[in-house]
Amino acid sequence: MEMTKPKDLANPNRREVIIIGGGIAGLSAAIYLGRAERDTLVIDSGHSMARWEPQVRNYLGFPDGVDGEALLKYGRRQAKWHQVAFANDEIKSVTRRKAGFFLRGRRTTYRTNRLLLATGIFHLPPKIPSVKECLGHSMFFCKDCDAYRVRGKPIAICGANKEAVEYALGMLHYSPCVVVATNAERPHWSRKHAALLKEYEIPVYREKITGVNHRKNQVRGLRFKGGTEVKIDNIFTTRGDVIHTGLAESLGARLDREGQIVVDQCMRTSVPRLYAAGCVTPANCQMIIAAGEGAAAAQAINRDLFEESLRNHSLRRFREVQLEEERTMPLSAVNADGRASSDKARNRARSA
Numbered sequence: 001m002e003m004t005k006p007k008d009l010a011n012p013n014r015r016e017v018i019i020i021g022g023g024i025a026g027l028s029a030a031i032y033l034g035r036a037e038r039d040t041l042v043i044d045s046g047h048s049m050a051r052w053e054p055q056v057r058n059y060l061g062f063p064d065g066v067d068g069e070a071l072l073k074y075g076r077r078q079a080k081w082h083q084v085a086f087a088n089d090e091i092k093s094v095t096r097r098k099a100g101f102f103l104r105g106r107r108t109t110y111r112t113n114r115l116l117l118a119t120g121i122f123h124l125p126p127k128i129p130s131v132k133e134c135l136g137h138s139m140f141f142c143k144d145c146d147a148y149r150v151r152g153k154p155i156a157i158c159g160a161n162k163e164a165v166e167y168a169l170g171m172l173h174y175s176p177c178v179v180v181a182t183n184a185e186r187p188h189w190s191r192k193h194a195a196l197l198k199e200y201e202i203p204v205y206r207e208k209i210t211g212v213n214h215r216k217n218q219v220r221g222l223r224f225k226g227g228t229e230v231k232i233d234n235i236f237t238t239r240g241d242v243i244h245t246g247l248a249e250s251l252g253a254r255l256d257r258e259g260q261i262v263v264d265q266c267m268r269t270s271v272p273r274l275y276a277a278g279c280v281t282p283a284n285c286q287m288i289i290a291a292g293e294g295a296a297a298a299q300a301i302n303r304d305l306f307e308e309s310l311r312n313h314s315l316r317r318f319r320e321v322q323l324e325e326e327r328t329m330p331l332s333a334v335n336a337d338g339r340a341s342s343d344k345a346r347n348r349a350r351s352a
């Protein structure tokens with residue numbers, strides 16, 4: 001049976017929902033919104049951090065691990081199966097008007113009633129020549145994601161702040177062989193942190209790092225100015241993140257002290273009809289958490305759209321089309337001529 005859908009009656013120039021960001025959070029939201037029959041467009045510039053991880057081993061349901069790139073591919077396929085549309089574009093600016101949001105991308109412009117920001121963050125790699133080739137293989141950013149896989153191996157923590165010291169102390173849980181390398185930056189950790197390094201006998205290398213000795217993405221050592229090479233198998237860094245909140249800020253959304261978008265439990269931001277999910281929010285930056293936040297945001301958007309449709313009577317208009325065009329009562333089980341009996345019942349219901 002051909003069914004009328006709410007999106008058939010919607011303004012074709014304006015999407016019910018646009019998601020900026022087709023990474024883990026955005027795709028999870030897209031799947032939920034597609035299944036909720038919402039007219040949804042995902043706009044993505046293609047730089048999900050998930051691409052950097054060839055072996056995700058902490059995501060539910062993949063006991064043998066899954067390539068981050070493959071996870072994105074599966075998610076996109078799942079969302080497309082639910083009629084979600086995709087655009088490869090980068091949104092440069094957003095403005096909020098009475099009728100909704102107006103988005104300007106590199107390629108074209110878009111309008112939407114509700115906007116979800118799932119734009120993620122960018123982890124800054126350490127400033128070490130040729131280290132980028134080892135990203136996700138033997139150079140990592142996240143203890144929760146990757147400490148388990150480097151257990152028992154020699155590890156260098158690159159950084160000169162107190163986070164680097166705390167990182168090194170935390171890594172002792174996984175390996176007895178942990179060093180800190182400041183890359184010639186003056187340490188700016190506290191006395192307490194200096195004392196901890198001493199107490200736990202963690203070596204600190206203060207010279208400039210001139211390069212990484214690696215073969216096929218696998219780190220083998222750190223080379224220092226003056227010619228020393230220290231044999232290590234893995235590097236973790238604490239240089240920090242660039243959080244993609246420019247669009248949120250331009251709309252006046254509240255950020256926390258760390259620069260992440262403040263959201264309530266339903267992923268609503270401080271700006272009406274604007275939501276955020278994934279690593280742009282204060283949540284821990286993990287795939288499964290990003291997926292959960294995307295789902296929570298989608299549920300809130302769906303609920304909010306439903307309430308809006310009661311307030312502005314668009315549900316009533318939709319129902320009128322259904323009553324005109326579709327079979328709205330079940331066929332009678334008693335009557336052999338089902339169509340006639342349901343028509344009668346419909347008429348009765350209408351005149352009641």
Ligand SMILES: Cc1cc2nc3c(=O)[nH]c(=O)nc-3n(C[C@H](O)[C@H](O)[C@H](O)COP(=O)(O)OP(=O)(O)OC[C@H]3O[C@@H](n4cnc5c(N)ncnc54)[C@H](O)[C@@H]3O)c2cc1C
Binds near residue numbers: 142277
């Ligand atoms: C090396 C590495 C290894 C990791 N390993 C793991 C792991 O093993 N397990 C784990 O749980 N997590 C891991 N992570 C973290 C994981 O990748 C993130 O938690 C996850 O990708 C966050 O999802 P997200 O949707 O918030 O952001 P992302 O997946 O990064 O997606 C954001 C998307 O938004 C798009 N975007 C941004 N701005 C715009 C714009 N203006 N217009 C259009 N599109 C835009 C980007 O192109 C990107 O596709 C790892 C991260 C790195 C860097």
